[in-house]
Amino acid sequence: MPQTLPDFSNSVKLKYVKLGYQYLVNHILYLLLVPIMVAILIEVLRLGPDEILNLWKSLHFDLVQILCSSFLIIFIATVYFMSKPRHVYLVDYACYKPPVTCRVPFATFMEHSRLILKNNPKSVEFQMRILERSGLGEETCLPPAIHYIPPTPTMEAARGEAELVIFSAMDSLLQKTGLKPKDIDILIVNCSLFSPTPSLSAMVINKYKLRSNIKSFNLSGMGCSAGLISIDLARDLLQVHPNSNAVVVSTEIITPNYYQGNERAMLLPNCLFRMGGAAILLSNRRRNRSRAKYRLVHVVRTHKGADDKAYRCVFEEEDKEGKVGISLSKDLMAIAGEALKSNITTIGPLVLPASEQLLFLMTLIGRKIFNPKWKPYIPDFKQAFEHFCIHAGGRAVIDELQKNLQLSAEHVEASRMTLHRFGNTSSSSLWYEMSYIEEKGRMKKGDRVWQIAFGSGFKCNSAVWKCNKTIKTTTDNPWSDCIDRYPVHIPEIVKL
Amino acid sequence: MGDQKSRVNVHSVLTQVSSRPSASDETYPLTRLDHAMGHHTIHVIFYYEKSPFGSFDMDPIRVTLSEVLSSYPPVTGRLTRDDAGNWAVKCNDAGVRVLRARVGITLDEWLRSADGNEERDLTVWEDMPEVPNTWSPFRIQLNDFEGGGVAIGLSCTHMHGDLTSLILLFKAFSEAHHGQAITFPPFFKPPAPPDRKFSVNNSKSTSYLEAKLQKQTPSVKMSTATFKFSDSVVKQCLSEIHDKCPDASPFDLLAALFWIRVVHLKGPKHDDHTHSLSLCVDFRRLLQEPLPYGYFGNALNFSLLSLNEEEMDCSMLGRVAELVHCHVSGLKEEEFWATLHWLDLQKEEGGKYAPPFAMYGPEFTCVSMEHMIIGDQPVMYSMNFDSAKPVHVSCHVGNAEGEGLILVMPSAEAGLARTVMVTLPEEETAKLCEDQSILHLKPTMLLRSI
Numbered sequence: 001m002p003q004t005l006p007d008f009s010n011s012v013k014l015k016y017v018k019l020g021y022q023y024l025v026n027h028i029l030y031l032l033l034v035p036i037m038v039a040i041l042i043e044v045l046r047l048g049p050d051e052i053l054n055l056w057k058s059l060h061f062d063l064v065q066i067l068c069s070s071f072l073i074i075f076i077a078t079v080y081f082m083s084k085p086r087h088v089y090l091v092d093y094a095c096y097k098p099p100v101t102c103r104v105p106f107a108t109f110m111e112h113s114r115l116i117l118k119n120n121p122k123s124v125e126f127q128m129r130i131l132e133r134s135g136l137g138e139e140t141c142l143p144p145a146i147h148y149i150p151p152t153p154t155m156e157a158a159r160g161e162a163e164l165v166i167f168s169a170m171d172s173l174l175q176k177t178g179l180k181p182k183d184i185d186i187l188i189v190n191c192s193l194f195s196p197t198p199s200l201s202a203m204v205i206n207k208y209k210l211r212s213n214i215k216s217f218n219l220s221g222m223g224c225s226a227g228l229i230s231i232d233l234a235r236d237l238l239q240v241h242p243n244s245n246a247v248v249v250s251t252e253i254i255t256p257n258y259y260q261g262n263e264r265a266m267l268l269p270n271c272l273f274r275m276g277g278a279a280i281l282l283s284n285r286r287r288n289r290s291r292a293k294y295r296l297v298h299v300v301r302t303h304k305g306a307d308d309k310a311y312r313c314v315f316e317e318e319d320k321e322g323k324v325g326i327s328l329s330k331d332l333m334a335i336a337g338e339a340l341k342s343n344i345t346t347i348g349p350l351v352l353p354a355s356e357q358l359l360f361l362m363t364l365i366g367r368k369i370f371n372p373k374w375k376p377y378i379p380d381f382k383q384a385f386e387h388f389c390i391h392a393g394g395r396a397v398i399d400e401l402q403k404n405l406q407l408s409a410e411h412v413e414a415s416r417m418t419l420h421r422f423g424n425t426s427s428s429s430l431w432y433e434m435s436y437i438e439e440k441g442r443m444k445k446g447d448r449v450w451q452i453a454f455g456s457g458f459k460c461n462s463a464v465w466k467c468n469k470t471i472k473t474t475t476d477n478p479w480s481d482c483i484d485r486y487p488v489h490i491p492e493i494v495k496l
Numbered sequence: 497m498g499d500q501k502s503r504v505n506v507h508s509v510l511t512q513v514s515s516r517p518s519a520s521d522e523t524y525p526l527t528r529l530d531h532a533m534g535h536h537t538i539h540v541i542f543y544y545e546k547s548p549f550g551s552f553d554m555d556p557i558r559v560t561l562s563e564v565l566s567s568y569p570p571v572t573g574r575l576t577r578d579d580a581g582n583w584a585v586k587c588n589d590a591g592v593r594v595l596r597a598r599v600g601i602t603l604d605e606w607l608r609s610a611d612g613n614e615e616r617d618l619t620v621w622e623d624m625p626e627v628p629n630t631w632s633p634f635r636i637q638l639n640d641f642e643g644g645g646v647a648i649g650l651s652c653t654h655m656h657g658d659l660t661s662l663i664l665l666f667k668a669f670s671e672a673h674h675g676q677a678i679t680f681p682p683f684f685k686p687p688a689p690p691d692r693k694f695s696v697n698n699s700k701s702t703s704y705l706e707a708k709l710q711k712q713t714p715s716v717k718m719s720t721a722t723f724k725f726s727d728s729v730v731k732q733c734l735s736e737i738h739d740k741c742p743d744a745s746p747f748d749l750l751a752a753l754f755w756i757r758v759v760h761l762k763g764p765k766h767d768d769h770t771h772s773l774s775l776c777v778d779f780r781r782l783l784q785e786p787l788p789y790g791y792f793g794n795a796l797n798f799s800l801l802s803l804n805e806e807e808m809d810c811s812m813l814g815r816v817a818e819l820v821h822c823h824v825s826g827l828k829e830e831e832f833w834a835t836l837h838w839l840d841l842q843k844e845e846g847g848k849y850a851p852p853f854a855m856y857g858p859e860f861t862c863v864s865m866e867h868m869i870i871g872d873q874p875v876m877y878s879m880n881f882d883s884a885k886p887v888h889v890s891c892h893v894g895n896a897e898g899e900g901l902i903l904v905m906p907s908a909e910a911g912l913a914r915t916v917m918v919t920l921p922e923e924e925t926a927k928l929c930e931d932q933s934i935l936h937l938k939p940t941m942l943l944r945s946i
Contacts, residue, residue, distance in 0.1 A: 099554070099559055100513075100515035100516075100559055100562045100563070101512070101513070101515075101558045101559055101561075101562050103513050103514075103515065103562075104513070105513060105517060105588070105589040105590065105591070106588075107574070107588035107589055107590035107591075108511055108513055108589070108590050108591050110630075111511070111574075111590050111630045112511065114630045115630060137517075138517040138589065139517060144510075144553040144554065145553075147510045147511055147512075148508055148509065148510040149509045149510065149511070152508070160553070160554075164554065
C-alpha cells in the first residue's frame with residue numbers, strides 16, 4: 001500500500017505541474033503585459049497630473065507631422081486588411097443516404113462471394129476473414145449492379161450510380177442551404193476511379209443548368225484524400241474570386257471497380273469500399289458569415305510520392321488473368337504512419353498551443369544535442385482540437401491513428417461508427433463523420449475539428465475547421481434513423 | 497413433337513435483401529409437418545396486365561419489398577441443420593433470389609397459347625443442393641411480357657410453408673406498396689397440441705399416412721390444364737344437385753365432378769376395387785385455438801375418401817358431392833394432431849425426423865383453397881397493384897406424382913366462380929379437355945396444349 005501512494009501523488013503533482021506550465025506558456029504575453037501595465041500605472045500616479053500635462057505641452061505637434069502619421073497608420077491598416085486572406089466559410093453540407101435495397105448484409109456478401117469465386121475457396125476464406133475483422137456493420141450499401149450474380153458493371157450502370165449519388169446529395173444540399181443553381185460560381189467534383197467523358201462535373205452542370213461562366217473542375221485518380229484536395233482548391237479559388245459560392249462534390253463510384261478476379265491483395269477493397277457521397281457548399285460572401293456552420297482555418301497537404309515504396313503501396317494494375325484491381329501492399333500501415341508524421345510536423349506549429357510547441361522543441365534539441373535516446377515527445381493534439389475526423393479507411397487505420405495521437409475512444413467514435421454504418425465511402429467518409437458528431441449534439445461554437453485523410457500516392461491531407469455556431473440536431477441527414485442506436489460496441493471478430 | 501425451346505428467357509439473377517437487419521443468430525426451427533412436406537415444392541404465379549416494377553433497379557416498389565421482407569425473417573434466411581440433424585432456418589438476412597426474364601409474346605397470347613408445362617418456366621424449379629447454406633429457398637421470378645404485362649412467380653420448398661403462406665406473403669407486399677396495413681400479418685409460432693392424448697391407431701389420417709409411406713409410384717410425364725367455371729354455371733349446377741346435397745360448396749361439386757370424370761377416363765382398375773380420393777384441407781381455422789391466417793408454415797391435412805367400384809359406376813354427381821361434403825365437414829382437429837403425433841413417432845434416434853415421402857399422391861389428390869375466400873372476396877385476387885387486380889393466378893406443386901393432382905381455387909370473378917387446375921398424365925389430360933360432362937359447364941380453358 002505505501003508503495004502505490006507515492007506514485008499516485010506523484011502523478012497528481014505532475015498533472016498540476018503540467019497544467020501550470022501550460023497556462024504559463026500559453027498566456028505568456030498576457031502575463032508579461034500585466035506587470036508592464038502595473039509599472040506604467042505606478043509611474044503615472046507618481047508623476048501626478050501636472051507633470052503629465054507639462055510632458056504633453058512639450059511635444060510640439062506640427063500639422064504636417066500629424067497628417068503624415070495618420071496617413072501612415074491608415075496606409076498600414078489598409079495594406080493589412082487587403083492582404084489578409086479571405087475567410088472561407090462552410091455554409092452547409094449534405095451526405096447521401098443509399099436506399100435500403102442496396103444494403104449488403106454479411107451473409108449476402110459471403111454468399112455472392114462463394115457463388116462467384118466457386119473455384120477459389122481460399123479467396124473466399126480470405127474475404128470472410130477480412131469481413132469479420134473489418135469493423136463494418138450489416139447496413140453498409142453497394143450499388144445495384146453489384147447485387148447481380150455475377151455483377152454487371154457496365155458504363156451505363158456506373159453512370160446510373162453516379163447520377164443517383166451525386167444528384168441526391170446536390171438536391172439535399174440545395175434544399176438545406178436555399179442555394180439557387182445559378183448562384184454557383186465554382187464547381188469541383190472528385191471521384192477517383194470513374195472518369196467518363198464528358199466529366200462528372202459536366203453531368204452536374206447539365207442536370208442543374210448551371211451558368212455558362214462557371215469555373216468547373218473534375219479531379220480523378222487522387223484517391224481517398226481527394227475530398228480535402230478539392231476543399232484546398234476551392235479555398236484557393238475563393239481567394240481569387242470575391243463574393244463567390246463554391247460547391248464541392250466528393251464521391252466514389254463503386255460499380256466499375258468491383259474486382260472480379262481472385263488475387264487476394266486486390267480482393268480487400270471489395271470488402272471495405274461502399275456507396276456514399278457528399279456535397280459541400282463553401283462561400284466567401286459576407287452574408288453567409290452568420291449562417292455558416294464552419295470556417296476553414298488550415299489545409300495541409302503532404303505527398304510522399306517521391307518515395308518509391310509509398311508510390312506503389314496502393315496501385316491499380318492487372319492481375320495474372322488480366323482483370324484490373326487495386327492492389328494494397330503489406331506495408332501500407334507503416335507508410336501511412338510516415339505520411340502522418342510528415343503532416344503533423346507541418347500542421348503542429350500552426351495549431352498547437354505554445355506550451356506543446358516549446359516542449360516539442362526542447363525535446364528535439366535535447367535529442368539532437370544531449371542524448372539521442374530520449375523518447376521523442378508526441379505533442380498532445382487533444383489540446384488543439386475538440387473533435388477528430390479520421391478517414392474511415394479501415395479498422396487498422398483508425399487503430400493506428402488512435403495509438404499514434406494518443407486519442408481516447410470518444411475522439412475516434414465518429415470514425416469507428418461511420419465505418420460501421422456506411423463502410424469506407426472514400427473521400428466522403430469525413431463528412432459522414434462530421435454529421436455524426438453534429439447529430440450527437442457535440443458540436444459547439446468555437447470547437448475546432450481536425451479532418452485527416454489518407455490516399456493513394458501516398459498522400460496525407462488535413463483540414464482544420466472552426467465551428468461558427470452551435471449546431472442543432474436535425475432530421476434530414478443520413479444518421480437520423482439510427483443515431484439513437486449508436487455508439488455500438490464493435491467486436492474484434494464478428495462471427496460469420 | 498420434340499422439345500421446343502422455351503419462350504421464357506431468363507436474363508439476370510440478383511439478390512433482394514430486407515431493409516432492417518434481423519436479430520442476429522436467430523434460428524427458426526421447422527416443424528414436424530414442415531419436414532414431412534419436404535419432398536415437394538410450391539409455386540404461385542400472379543399475372544398482371546401492367547407491371548408495377550418500372551425501372552426495376554431503383555424503383556421504389558423494391559424498397560417496399562425490402563420492408564415487407566423485414567417482417568419475414570425466415571424468408572430471407574438459409575437452411576441449416578440443427579443439433580439433432582433436423583432442418584432449421586438461420587435468419588441471417590441473406591435475402592431472396594430474384595430472377596428477371598423476358599417473354600417474347602404478349603400476356604393475352606401467352607394465356608391462350610402456352611401450356612401448363614411451359615407455365616412452369618415462369619417460376620424457378622431448383623432442387624435443394626446437398627449443402628444449402630448459400631442456396632436461397634425463396635425465389636421470385638419477374639417475367640416481362642411484350643406490351644407491359646408481367647407474371648410474378650414465387651416459389652419455395654414446401655418445408656417453409658404452404659400455398660396459403662406464399663399467397664399471403666405476396667398480399668402483404670401489395671398492401672405495403674399502397675401504404676395499407678397488412679391484413680394478415682405474419683405469425684411464426686407453430687400450433688401447440690392441447691393436453692389431451694391422441695390415439696394414433698384408429699385415426700383415419702394416420703393409417704392413410706402409413707399406407708403412403710409404403711407406396712412407390714413410377715414417374716410419368718404429366719401435363720396441366722386450367723378450367724375456369726363462371727359464377728352462374730356453378731350456381732346452376734349447385735341448384736341441380738340441391739336435393740341430394742343441400743349444403744354443397746363449389747369445391748364439393750367440382751371435386752366430385754372431376755373425380756368421377758377422371759375415374760371414368762382411367763378405366764377399370766385391376767388390383768383393387770375401390771376408388772380413392774385424397775383431400776388436402778387447410779387446418780388454420782379448424783383448430784380449437786385457431787391459428788391466424790398469417791401463420792407462416794404448413795397447416796394442412798391429407799385424408800382419404802374411398803368409394804368402391806359399384807358405387808362409383810352408378811353414382812350421380814349429387815351423391816358423390818354429398819360424400820365429399822360430409823367428409824370435409826367431418827374433419828376434426830383430432831385428425832391433425834394425430835398426424836403430428838404419428839410423425840413424431842417416426843423420428844429416428846437422436847431426434848432426427850424421418851426422411852420425407854410424397855404427401856401429394858400416389859392417389860388422385862384434390863386440394864381445397866376454399867379457406868382463401870374470406871367474406872365474399874377471394875383473397876388470391878385481392879393483391880392490387882395500382883388498382884389492378886391480377887388477371888389470373890396459377891398454383892403448382894412440385895414432385896406431386898401419382899395418379900394426378902387437382903387444385904380448386906377461387907377465380908377473379910367473385911362469388912361461386914372457381915378455377916380448377918388439373919395435372920394428369922399427358923394422354924389423360926388431353927382426353928379430359930374433351931370430356932363432354934365438363935365441357936357442358938362451358939369452362940374457359942387457359943394454358944393448355946392445343
